Amino acid sequence: MSGSERTVDAVIVGAGFAGLYQLYRFRELGLTARVFEAAPDVGGTWYWNRYPGARCDVESMSYSYSFSPELEQEWTWTEKYPPQPEILRYLNHVADRFELREDITFSTKVTGATWDDGAKRWTVTTDGGETVTARYVVMATGSLSVPKDPEVPGIERFQGKIYRTADWPHEGVDFTGLRLGVIGTGSSGIQVIPLVAGQAADTTVFQRTPNFTLPAGNRLLTDAEIAERKANYREWREAQRRSGFGVPVPVAEKSAFEVSEEERNATYQAAWDQGSLMPILTAFTDSITAQAANDTAAEFVRGKIREIVENPEVAEKLCPTTYPIGIKRPCLDTDYYATFNKDNVHLVDLRQTPLAEFTDRGIRTAEREYEFDAIILATGFDAITGALTAIDIRGRDGVRLTDKWSDGPRSYLGLAVAGFPNLFTITGPLSPSVLSNMVVSIEQHVDFVTQAVTHLRDNGYAALDANVQAEGAWVAHVDEVAHYTLYPTADTYYNGANVPGKPRVFLAYAGGVGTYREHCEQVAAKGYEGFDFI
Numbered sequence: 001m002s003g004s005e006r007t008v009d010a011v012i013v014g015a016g017f018a019g020l021y022q023l024y025r026f027r028e029l030g031l032t033a034r035v036f037e038a039a040p041d042v043g044g045t046w047y048w049n050r051y052p053g054a055r056c057d058v059e060s061m062s063y064s065y066s067f068s069p070e071l072e073q074e075w076t077w078t079e080k081y082p083p084q085p086e087i088l089r090y091l092n093h094v095a096d097r098f099e100l101r102e103d104i105t106f107s108t109k110v111t112g113a114t115w116d117d118g119a120k121r122w123t124v125t126t127d128g129g130e131t132v133t134a135r136y137v138v139m140a141t142g143s144l145s146v147p148k149d150p151e152v153p154g155i156e157r158f159q160g161k162i163y164r165t166a167d168w169p170h171e172g173v174d175f176t177g178l179r180l181g182v183i184g185t186g187s188s189g190i191q192v193i194p195l196v197a198g199q200a201a202d203t204t205v206f207q208r209t210p211n212f213t214l215p216a217g218n219r220l221l222t223d224a225e226i227a228e229r230k231a232n233y234r235e236w237r238e239a240q241r242r243s244g245f246g247v248p249v250p251v252a253e254k255s256a257f258e259v260s261e262e263e264r265n266a267t268y269q270a271a272w273d274q275g276s277l278m279p280i281l282t283a284f285t286d287s288i289t290a291q292a293a294n295d296t297a298a299e300f301v302r303g304k305i306r307e308i309v310e311n312p313e314v315a316e317k318l319c320p321t322t323y324p325i326g327i328k329r330p331c332l333d334t335d336y337y338a339t340f341n342k343d344n345v346h347l348v349d350l351r352q353t354p355l356a357e358f359t360d361r362g363i364r365t366a367e368r369e370y371e372f373d374a375i376i377l378a379t380g381f382d383a384i385t386g387a388l389t390a391i392d393i394r395g396r397d398g399v400r401l402t403d404k405w406s407d408g409p410r411s412y413l414g415l416a417v418a419g420f421p422n423l424f425t426i427t428g429p430l431s432p433s434v435l436s437n438m439v440v441s442i443e444q445h446v447d448f449v450t451q452a453v454t455h456l457r458d459n460g461y462a463a464l465d466a467n468v469q470a471e472g473a474w475v476a477h478v479d480e481v482a483h484y485t486l487y488p489t490a491d492t493y494y495n496g497a498n499v500p501g502k503p504r505v506f507l508a509y510a511g512g513v514g515t516y517r518e519h520c521e522q523v524a525a526k527g528y529e530g531f532d533f534i
């Protein structure tokens with residue numbers, strides 16, 4: 001197909017949860033659609049991130065599609081928190097069941113997309129030399145799909161093996177007898193470390209920022225639990241859609257200081273025992289909006305770290321103290337803190353002795369060199385905007401998306417960008433995205449896009465474009481909501497702080513998925529208020 005030019009109604013970039021569902025919906029509309037996916041198969045996040053311990057932190061029966069009641073009934077999750085292989089099997093099942101593969105071109109990266117104002121179409125180019133023109137382009141490129149390496153030189157010098165959690169070998173890795181270094185203690189590091197440390201002869205963990213993590217309490221689901229959820233899926237899905245994070249939890253009624261210290265700690269203990277992220281973050285009305293309230297939860301978890309970790313010095317290094325709990329992506333783990341009680345597991349605090357370089361034998365910090373046979377990089381992602389700015393996207397008058405976003409992303413509702421007609425960003429910057437159960441947010445965005453396209457067709461319009469005023473108002477609103485919370489107080493990937501040079505803007509809408517959904521519903525009900533039709 002190289003060199004040929006094809007015409008379709010829609011190009012979709014990415015074949016994870018978002019791209020697969022968008023393809024399904026566009027087909028229902030009778031549109032011709034072509035999906036391009038860089039990986040050789042479907043799955044997105046769950047195709048790439050195959051490291052030991054990779055698992056979703058949202059319960060399986062909530063982290064799944066709601067669009068097909070038949071699919072809900074025929075698929076049976078086995079564990080409370082689904083492991084990566086099971087989610088990947090699920091997405092493969094979805095691709096097969098709805099016969100989606102035939103419209104997906106795998107192992108192909110989209111490199112550019114240019115809007116033609118005369119034809120009112122996009123011209124999309126790929127790294128395979130293919131050119132496709134399309135009326136609509138949907139970027140289902142993922143919020144956490146562009147991994148980043150540590151910003152120190154010399155990685156190519158290292159003579160041992162380098163493994164990235166976000167691009168893990170399919171055949172697996174045996175670390176038995178090896179001296180292992182692990183860089184990074186975010187969600188992936190916290191999941192992988194207990195497992196590889198149980199295998200390697202000696203493991204050294206390099207930590208820049210300690211993380212709050214709670215015990216997952218993962219287990220097999222019981223038949224009764226599965227049957228109950230399957231019987232009540234519709235009500236559950238509706239509750240998910242109207243909730244704050246896409247996971248229904250009781251709404252707090254009291255401030256952390258309206259209860260006694262005893263009652264507060266009992267609440268946190270119950271949350272700790274429950275094995276879930278939400279209860280501790282939503283325990284009180286002010287848990288993520290007031291520093292003093294947040295401190296009580298943070299101190300509770302620090303107390304747990306000091307209880308679990310036997311060496312007090314190591315425990316202190318593992319205690320997060322520089323940001324509020326829940327404000328940097330919190331984690332769930334299995335035996336993470338206890339892993340540091342093993343004699344052959346060591347912790348290096350990079351705040352005291354920063355990374356200097358990779359050497360041919362290992363890693364040098366400001367203090368000394370460490371020798372390894374293998375190094376795992378669990379060093380995070382260029383989150384939320386990375387996959388979009390990696391593509392050369394040019395809108396009206398040839399304006400580049402990267403230029404428009406040079407001071408941070410501007411977007412209307414987090415799904416459309418003024419000056420880039422008919423381009424949609426699923427879970428894009430300034431939408432709830434990473435602050436939610438992302439499958440709920442993905443389905444909501446895909447449904448919005450599908451209805452907007454239906455509206456265009458029904459009314460004989462070629463395109464819609466967010467207007468600059470509506471976009472500006474949304475950018476200001478997202479910023480205002482973020483500043484009502486403690487989110488902007490920390491250095492996190494939520495605000496670009498993990499990528500040197502990235503503009504510091506809070507990248508997600510913090511008002512909750514239910515509120516956001518209502519807002520989008522009102523926009524649609526008012527004839528797509530804030531969009532111009534062309």
Ligand code: FAD
Nearest residue numbers: 014016017018038044045056057058109110141142437438
């Ligand atoms: P992705 O799954 O990221 O898929 C995007 C796809 O687009 C990728 O396959 C990529 O190869 C492809 N792509 C990107 N750019 C291009 C291009 N230019 N050309 C062609 N293809 C391209 N979310 C939760 O809600 N709860 C969790 O507990 C949770 N845990 C996570 C754990 C890990 C380790 C990671 C990495 C993410 C986690 N997430 C979690 C977020 C997860 O990414 C989303 O839940 C969901 O899988 C996103 O689906 P998606 O289709 O939007 O994006």
